Amino acid sequence: MNVLIVDDNHAAADLLQELLVLQDHTACCTYTGQQALDVAAHQRFDAALVDLTLPDFPGTEVARQLRAGARGEPPLLVAISGYAADEAGDAAGLFDHHLQKPIDFDALDRILARPLAG
Amino acid sequence: MAAGVRHELLTRALPALRHEMAAPVSVIRMGVLLLKRQLANGADAKPDTAALAERVALIEDQVAALAGGVRSLRDWELATHDDGITRSALVAQCATLMRVAFELNGIGLRLGDGLAPVDGEPRFPAAAALRYMVLGALGHLHDSVPNLGEIRVEADGGDALRFVACHGASEPVEPIAGAHRAPRALAIDAIALQALADGLGCAVTVEGESVRFGLGTAMDTAPAEPDRSSATSRPAT
Numbered sequence: 001m002n003v004l005i006v007d008d009n010h011a012a013a014d015l016l017q018e019l020l021v022l023q024d025h026t027a028c029c030t031y032t033g034q035q036a037l038d039v040a041a042h043q044r045f046d047a048a049l050v051d052l053t054l055p056d057f058p059g060t061e062v063a064r065q066l067r068a069g070a071r072g073e074p075p076l077l078v079a080i081s082g083y084a085a086d087e088a089g090d091a092a093g094l095f096d097h098h099l100q101k102p103i104d105f106d107a108l109d110r111i112l113a114r115p116l117a118g
Numbered sequence: 119m120a121a122g123v124r125h126e127l128l129t130r131a132l133p134a135l136r137h138e139m140a141a142p143v144s145v146i147r148m149g150v151l152l153l154k155r156q157l158a159n160g161a162d163a164k165p166d167t168a169a170l171a172e173r174v175a176l177i178e179d180q181v182a183a184l185a186g187g188v189r190s191l192r193d194w195e196l197a198t199h200d201d202g203i204t205r206s207a208l209v210a211q212c213a214t215l216m217r218v219a220f221e222l223n224g225i226g227l228r229l230g231d232g233l234a235p236v237d238g239e240p241r242f243p244a245a246a247a248l249r250y251m252v253l254g255a256l257g258h259l260h261d262s263v264p265n266l267g268e269i270r271v272e273a274d275g276g277d278a279l280r281f282v283a284c285h286g287a288s289e290p291v292e293p294i295a296g297a298h299r300a301p302r303a304l305a306i307d308a309i310a311l312q313a314l315a316d317g318l319g320c321a322v323t324v325e326g327e328s329v330r331f332g333l334g335t336a337m338d339t340a341p342a343e344p345d346r347s348s349a350t351s352r353p354a355t
Contacts (some may be wrong), residue, residue: 011176015148036235053137055216081220082137082144101137102144102217104149 001046001112003027006036006062008055012101016049019105026113033062040066040075047076047112050071050095052083056104078111119310120317127253127314130196134215139187142180144314149177194246196318202241203248205279205333209233209271214251220256225266227256230297232273240331242277249317254314255281255329257306263327275333276344291307 002024003025005012011031020099028043030036033054047065052059067074079095080103096100097111119156153173157264203211213227220227242248259269259281267286274280304310308324315322315331322331 011145011180012141012148015145019148019155022152027149058222062215083133084139089255101140102147109283117278 002044003112004036004040004045004048004066004075005029006031006033006048007051007058008032009051020112023104023109033059036062037069039067039073040069044071045075045089047078049078049080049108050100052054052079052081065110067094067097076111078108085101119313121303123310123314124196124250124317125256126306127250127257129195129213129255130219131253134218135187135191139184142183142187145180146177146184149173149180175220193249196250200243200245201247202243204235204239204241205273205277206233206235206239206243208245208248208252208333209279210235212249212256213271214252215219216256220260220269225260226231226268226269226318228270230270230272233271240277241340244318248318249335250314251318251322251331252279253318254306254311255279255331258308258311258329259327261282261305262307267314274330278330278332281286285298 003020003050004015005016005020005027006030007016008031010031019026028039028045030039032058033056036048036050048063050059050062050066054086055061059081063077063079066077076097077095079098080101081098082101097106099111128304153170155208209229210233213229217227242295256269263283265285266283268283268284270282287321306314311322311324311329314320319335320331321335322329
């Protein structure tokens with residue numbers, strides 16, 4: 001899968017990218033919401049892993065715009081946050097999955113494997 | 119009642135406190151996992167020692183950050199001697215804890231220019247009590263002011279803080295954020311705020327949609343210790 005990572009914690013984003021590459025995915029790191037939207041405007045992603053607390057605007061807004069701006073099938077949207085799902089503010093169901101930090105990488109593997117299996 | 123109010127305020131701050139510690143744990147976990155997978159994938163290859171050293175240094179940094187987070191939990195224990203806190207640091211710490219929860223509900227948190235850190239700033243005693251008072255003031259305006267758009271925190275003289283509610287359209291960014299705004303067993307009404315202040319020995323004034331309290335009045339509730347010279351050192355972890 002081609003995965004977009006959006007996390008203002010550079011170390012976390014970079015490690016996640018390396019782990020995904022080791023799993024034979026391709027991954028692109030962005031560190032702000034605006035960066036993510038700029039990259040997504042020119043490149044199609046199968047999945048986006050979005051931190052909910054970004055410095056410029058909420059991760060939910062990134063998800064909304066990724067979904068709205070998708071040409072064709074929107075990317076699989078996975079929220080990543082130190083906050084639990086019920087604390088993080090995604091009632092609108094913008095995200096397909098919510099992973100709480102520290103990330104359970106096996107769970108992420110399963111999430112990313114599912115669309116390919118289907 | 120004061121203990122109940124403090125518990126309520128700590129409960130509201132808990133998601134942010136947990137978030138501060140989850141971030142380094144997440145990096146540590148991924149760093150270790152990456153090392154394991156790299157070892158498994160390239161068991162026969164010559165290890166890149168420079169890359170390994172960089173990875174270990176990153177993990178060490180994150181362990182230090184995590185240890186700092188664990189130690190910071192003591193900031194909320196009243197019965198602990200502390201070194202006191204400056205007004206700017208107090209406001210910055212509490213604003214950081216509550217900002218995400220407020221912003222998810224479209225409520226801004228603005229700090230006045232007079233709250234920037236300056237050299238030689240005085241420290242006020244009973245820092246834990248003061249943290250609860252700041253959260254109490256924020257919580258009170260949050261819970262009691264309709265159509266709250268922003269809370270301004272301002273320096274008041276040299277030793278007090280004023281919290282002013284400003285009206286606006288405080289529509290939650292997401293509907294469930296309302297639940298985040300109020301995962302509360304207890305609303306911080308004026309009575310609760312007064313009970314909190316009484317319990318901490320703080321003089322608080324609620325005037326309409328503003329709250330003021332002095333920083334020099336909070337009681338140091340830590341037990342007396344025979345040797346004050348060692349009271350401020352924290353155990354190494």
